[in-house]
Amino acid sequence: xxxxxxxxxxxxxxxxxxxxxxxxxxxxxxxxxxxxxxxxxxxxxxxxxxxxxxxxxxxxxxxxxxxxxxxxxxxxxxxxxxxxxxxxxxxxxxxxxxxxxxxxxxxxxxxxxxx
Amino acid sequence: xxxxxxxxxxxxxxxxxxxxxxxxxxxxxxxxxxxxxxxxxxxxxxxxxxxxxxxxxxxxxxxxxxxxxxxxxxxxxxxxxxxxxxxxxxxxxxxxxxxxxxxxxxxxxxxxxxxxx
Numbered sequence: 566x567x568x569x570x571x572x573x574x575x576x577x578x579x580x581x582x583x584x585x586x587x588x589x590x591x592x593x594x595x596x597x598x599x600x601x602x603x604x605x606x607x608x609x610x611x612x613x614x615x616x617x618x619x620x621x622x623x624x625x626x627x628x629x630x631x632x633x634x635x636x637x638x639x640x641x642x643x644x645x646x647x648x649x650x651x652x653x654x655x656x657x658x659x660x661x662x663x664x665x666x667x668x669x670x671x672x673x674x675x676x677x678x679x680x
Numbered sequence: 681x682x683x684x685x686x687x688x689x690x691x692x693x694x695x696x697x698x699x700x701x702x703x704x705x706x707x708x709x710x711x712x713x714x715x716x717x718x719x720x721x722x723x724x725x726x727x728x729x730x731x732x733x734x735x736x737x738x739x740x741x742x743x744x745x746x747x748x749x750x751x752x753x754x755x756x757x758x759x760x761x762x763x764x765x766x767x768x769x770x771x772x773x774x775x776x777x778x779x780x781x782x783x784x785x786x787x788x789x790x791x792x793x794x795x796x797x
Contacts, residue, residue: 608788
């Protein structure tokens with residue numbers, strides 16, 4: 566069964582600190598993995614998209630890693646800011662027959678950055 | 681502003697009613713989607729449309745019906761609303777179908793919070 570699990574479920578850190586969010590998946594065949602940031606009351610916004618051959622990708626203070634062998638990904642946030650407080654959702658794309666893929670969403674990690 | 685816009689942002693209605701949520705994108709994207717986010721914050725795809733053709737229907741009850749008058753619009757109609765339909769519904773769009781190209785991205789609307797009482 567295709568699943569995406571994220572940990573921790575929630576996280577509280579102090580402003581300026583770093584943190585790492587984890588994503589484990591059992592999706593096959595794998596197409597790509599995305600990290601989204603979802604502010605409260607808003608739609609998800611894409612942070613990174615990685616394919617099977619990519620090990621790391623950065624977007625400002627966000628750095629995502631992917632280990633396709635162990636089926637794990639992480640999202641590292643450097644020098645956190647108050648505006649980083651949000652839900653972070655890991656999404657894995659599974660290839661299906663034809664031209665359509667299926668997206669499997671994780672339940673997200675709720676990050677709270679405190680001053 | 682280029683975006684995916686949904687209306688209304690909030691919708692409170694009684695059980696048994698019929699309601700619609702509208703979605704419009706001015707990004708020139710080919711495909712539009714509807715997602716349901718339940719209380720556990722889990723996003724589940726409901727429908728996607730490409731060139732007015734339904735691509736995915738994830739066993740959604742037939743009380744839900746997407747309507748796409750043109751490429752830029754995908755509205756969601758819900759008949760005979762039930763308490764379990766209470767959730768946040770997100771519209772999204774992407775430049776093409778869900779193919780293996782990893783360089784395309786999704787743009788989500790800000791969501792419609794539906795509360796059925």
